[in-house]
Amino acid sequence: MQATLSVPECTVPAGWVIASPSNTLDAWSTSPLVLRAPEFSYPEHSVSFSLTETTTDRGRRGGLRSLLERKAAPMAAKPSRILFDARFDATDNVAHILQNHVAVVLSGLEALGMGDRAADVDILVHEATPAYALALYATLGFATVPTGATASGAVLAMTPPKFPRRALAAGVLRKRALALGLLRDGEAPRDPVFLSRRKRRTLFNVTEIERMLASAGYRTVYVEDLPTEEQIRTVALSRRIVGLHGAALGFLMLREPGTAGIVAEAFSDGYASNWARANCAAVGTTWVGIQGTMKVSPQPIRRSPREFEAENYQLDPSSVGVLVKLLAEPCVPEVDTLKALDELTKVTVRTPG
Numbered sequence: 001m002q003a004t005l006s007v008p009e010c011t012v013p014a015g016w017v018i019a020s021p022s023n024t025l026d027a028w029s030t031s032p033l034v035l036r037a038p039e040f041s042y043p044e045h046s047v048s049f050s051l052t053e054t055t056t057d058r059g060r061r062g063g064l065r066s067l068l069e070r071k072a073a074p075m076a077a078k079p080s081r082i083l084f085d086a087r088f089d090a091t092d093n094v095a096h097i098l099q100n101h102v103a104v105v106l107s108g109l110e111a112l113g114m115g116d117r118a119a120d121v122d123i124l125v126h127e128a129t130p131a132y133a134l135a136l137y138a139t140l141g142f143a144t145v146p147t148g149a150t151a152s153g154a155v156l157a158m159t160p161p162k163f164p165r166r167a168l169a170a171g172v173l174r175k176r177a178l179a180l181g182l183l184r185d186g187e188a189p190r191d192p193v194f195l196s197r198r199k200r201r202t203l204f205n206v207t208e209i210e211r212m213l214a215s216a217g218y219r220t221v222y223v224e225d226l227p228t229e230e231q232i233r234t235v236a237l238s239r240r241i242v243g244l245h246g247a248a249l250g251f252l253m254l255r256e257p258g259t260a261g262i263v264a265e266a267f268s269d270g271y272a273s274n275w276a277r278a279n280c281a282a283v284g285t286t287w288v289g290i291q292g293t294m295k296v297s298p299q300p301i302r303r304s305p306r307e308f309e310a311e312n313y314q315l316d317p318s319s320v321g322v323l324v325k326l327l328a329e330p331c332v333p334e335v336d337t338l339k340a341l342d343e344l345t346k347v348t349v350r351t352p353g
Contacts, residue, residue: 001051003111007044010165012274012281014039016337017289018323019269020316031345032319034338037289040274042165049108049158056085056124056157057150075145077153082121084108084156091125092133095250095275100162102140103169103253106176108156118142118176124151132224139228141180166275167282170253174283177254182232185256192327193234194218195243202244203266204295204314212317213242216324223248240327242266242290249276255283262286264323266315270294270308288337290315290323 017035055074077083086101101123109115118141125133127146137144145151163169177183194213196206203209210220218240223231235241235251239260243249245267252263263285265276269292280287292313322344329340 001112003049003108003113004046005049005107005111006046007042007165007168009041009044010167011039011041012167012278015277015287015289016341017291018319018326018341019291020293020319030318032316032322034341034345035289035291037274037277042167042278045164047107047158047160047163049111049156051082051108051112051114051154051156053153054155055150055152056083056155074150074152075147077122077151080120081153082117082156083124083151083153084121085124085151087124087126088161091129094133094136094248095246097133097136098173098250098253099166099169102137102142102176103172104158104161104163105142105156106172107168108158110172121156132228135228139180139182139232140176165278167253167278170255170257170279170282173253174255174257177232177236182229183236183254183256187237187256189239189259189261190234190237192216192218192240192242193238194220195235195241195247195249196220196222197244197247198222198224200310200312201246201268202312203292204312205317208317209315209320212320212324216328218242242323242327243276245272245276249279252276252279252283252285255285257282258284262288262327264288264290264327266290266292268292268294268308268311268313270311270313271305286337288323288326290319292316292319 015037017037019033019035021030022033084105089100090096105121106118109117121142123137123142123144125144125146127148129146134144194210196210214220221234223234226234231248232251232254235248236254240262242264243266245265249265263280265287267289277287292315294311294313325344326340
């Protein structure tokens with residue numbers, strides 16, 4: 001059984017980024033710089049789904065894990081069950097689980113005319129998949145099988161295995177959340193939140209930034225401290241969000257389309273991606289970036305930006321101050337954002353004498 005899903009071209013609008021003051025410009029002003037993240041497009045493409053009786057061993061990798069997995073006894077799917085092998089990808093990353101696993105399964109079943117079979121799917125995950133990830137699969141109504149073994153049965157697969165346009169996941173994920181009663185259309189918006197992080201890709205000066213945002217009415221949230229359902233509802237329903245890249249911003253895909261709101265995504269000068277901006281565009285939420293600085297500036301020559309993606313960084317307080325004022329505006333649509341930033345970043349240069 002096979003089906004093809006055609007995906008039209010999609011353009012993600014440009015966005016503004018509040019950066020730290022530049023050392024080279026401090027001779028004239030100490031105002032934060034405003035940068036432009038350019039518009040980009042996902043080209044028209046198609047993805048193919050199949051449901052076939054086969055054996056899947058995508059979990060096989062090199063090294064010690066591969067040796068251990070070879071000792072695992074092959075498993076067979078139970079009658080009437082559908083297998084989806086998520087082991088080609090990370091099964092401990094919320095965004096990957098949402099985009100590359102759950103959304104792919106939902107899209108595949110829908111494309112194959114089997115949209116009512118989600119309860120019959122077993123998702124094969126890595127044996128070391130953490131409890132919070134297993135809880136996310138379960139909350140979205142999917143059974144998981146942690147295993148390193150090969151498995152045979154009715155296997156659902158997509159080619160390519162990941163969505164080329166990741167924001168494509170938003171529609172099916174929102175629909176799933178509504179069907180399970182996790183969210184409802186027309187719910188009242190929640191108070192502003194600051195989505196912070198611990199350990200990696202966090203802020204050196206997080207205490208100072210938390211204090212600044214708290215004084216502006218933003219409640220600090222570490223999503224890992226919340227039950228999965230509350231994680232989803234916090235991100236989906238908060239009208240105004242300041243979030244560190246990777247701090248459960250994947251749940252933006254479950255927001256109600258067209259609901260007014262603004263998300264400020266923080267990232268370092270070493271690594272940034274278009275991922276959150278694309279997801280905001282998919283649900284009609286305004287995006288603005290705030291760029292921090294690493295303690296050691298990246299050396300771009302012969303080095304990939306991905307080498308810096310997990311580094312900690314700091315946000316400049318003056319940049320956060322501008323961001324807070326921007327977010328306090330009644331509405332910050334794309335057409336008005338630059339005008340607002342122009343006003344908020346004005347400075348008076350005092351000359352000697």
